[in-house]
Amino acid sequence: MDKNRAKALQEFVAEAEDILEALAEDLEAAQSQHEAAGKVRPDLVNKIFREMHSLKGLASMFGLQEITTLSHDLESLLDKIRLGKAALSPDLFALLRESRTHLRAMVGEAGEGGVRSEASDLLRRIHAVGAPPEPKPEARGGLLLDEQTLKSLTEYEEHRLKENMTEGNRILAVLVRFDFADFDTRLRALTERLSEAGEVISTLPVMDPSGDGGLRFRLLYGTTRSLAQVQSLVADAGAEVQDLMPPTETAPAPRSAAEGAEAAVESAEAEGEDLRGLAKTVKVDIEKLDGVMGIVGELNLLKAAFQRIAEAVASLPGQRELAADAGKQIRTMEKKLGELQRAIIDIRLVPINQIFNRLNRTARRLARAAGKEVSVQLYGGDTELDKTMMDELVTPLIHTIRNAIDHGIETPGERVSAGKSREGTLAVSAYQKGNSIVIEVTDDGRGLQVEKIWSAAVRLGLVGAGEEMDRERCMELIFRSGFSSADEVTEVSGRGVGLDAVKAAIEQLKGTLSVWSEPNVGTTFQFTLPITLAIIQSLIVRCCDQTFAVPISSVLETLRTTESEIQLVDQREVISLRGVTLPLLRLEERFRLPRTRPRENERIFIVVARRGDKAAGIVVDDMLGEQETVVHPIGKTFGRLPGLAGATEVGENQVILVIDTASLFSTIEAARGFA
């Protein structure tokens, strides 16, 4: 687990600090119980043991040897204490508190690069403890304990059962059924009530034979109270109480859980071999898939070359049959290449669940850090999209989730005063819509505060002071770069931290981002993305008898106009579009296309495409329509040509170039100083 070690270590430190904090409180509570009553409640001792147990497990996973050793030895000591093999004393409490303080320091050092403290003195003192208390006579009266409960007891629970019997307590079984919806809270409440008058030794969930959707539990309970007293204590929970101590001596002695366990371990080990299965999946580096896709692209170019040869052969005298045969083979090859392409794209698609788990974990962590109560809901985990896109999506999604938790969802107190539930809801849902994937991040928080966004925009000069507020424009303003970094806006709007970065990342993936918000109801960010970047919808255009594909995602609109509409401003060709000056570029100039014959008429088409925040026009001769295209990287053959995204094939055996508007415009800008 070397990868992201620093990050993982941070997580260890945070978790270890939480554990040590709880340990400090519990040790203090245990000590005051001990001082007041000469003994500590067993469940508290067990909790302290579990805390040390968790810490040791964690430290060992992170290879933190010094912390592991100290916590391991403390765990062993606490295990002895909870199993009645060592007794608590004021000296022992002092040792435990000192050890905790030492562990706290070691954890801090681990987070800062390495543990320097050393614990040999503490270890020596821990090892010196352990003179067992006077062994008590083991009480082993017959107990009417069912096999399942008996076998499910942990070593500690078995010890607690024996202790209760030794102390002469009554051992009871409490049977209870709860509805599925709230069994946890109701069972905890029942356990709490029972604990005031005794000890809940174990809680076993049992199958409900009625199949009514409820859950049944069998509690093993040790108490000094009578059966009738306990019955009245749990009556309102509808629980049934059984006395497990038979009045006579004839009941069979309970089987030791360990005895049965040994036999079963052997049989489980014998079966181990048969349980081995063969893995049916292999993991493939996405770059290898890209490589295979590139080869398919080159094969498509080859196929077009064969097609041209076949056409040439067909024109030779007497070779028609041969040419027909070649044409047939080429069509079969074309079909197979298509299948190969679809198969590769299919391999690239993965369910969005792959990142949902990460989002869920991050959201819960962020909520905890922000002191918010948030229920995270994830829908549509089976929705599939391209693996590379999925990886690129994580950061913008986490950014959006962070925004929703930090600024959208209110604190529990604020929510209650606004008449909402204490717990906010954050939902991430994904679904397919045509050839797109839609991902929505919705919170039920306070919503965007449009008035404050508007006044900040006025202050920043993004909108005129006299203009009337426009909700729609507010939604756009939060994505403007510069706007989002303005501190006071972030403060009051509660939104906008890096939303421009989110928008840029989504646009990079040829997607769009929109936002919906309602005051006090919540906010939804909607991402719409193509399923894969390997297949794109393109606009097919023609210029100087050459055909090109322009990805639809970068096209804002298309215009039909005439050469005479083009004006020259500062040596640059522009056209006026609804009062706005649109800079133009000509494909023939960019790619040095020879114009073999003049245009038949004045008519031209302009593809208006996104150029950063603004737009620019590409002048073409004709527009041939839209088509779904598979973009192949053209790689080595052409080198990396600015202005081109790759090649694709359209119709019968025709390979055309795909234009990348972003790099097309940037090269022109550099050459001509575009504004």
Add this chain to the structure above:
Amino acid sequence: MKAKVLVVEDNNAMRNLIATALDQHLAVDVFEAENGFAALKLIPENDFRMILTDINMPDINGLELISFLRQHPVYRDVPILIISTEAAEEDRRRGLAIGATGYLTKPFTEGELIDLVQRHLP
């Protein structure tokens, strides 16, 4: 659809570590439960193909959870792996006795975890 795997562990960092490793290396959907109650809520609603559980947990411990699963008509034969420590040897034996499929002892490497899970994943 990918196989669903449930990780039951009350320690957040440990659970994260396991879930992330499974997430990254196997074609499975990882679900997480921070205690036995959370597991009981997820179990009837998801067709888990494997369950990994800690033993020492509050409310309902791992043995009680295993015992319940082995009576459950749907989960009678689903592989259950115990995540425990050296020290908890006795409880691990008891877990295997009531039907756990295998176990992993902390500390374990990512490779050991993936290996064991892969071996038992149906």
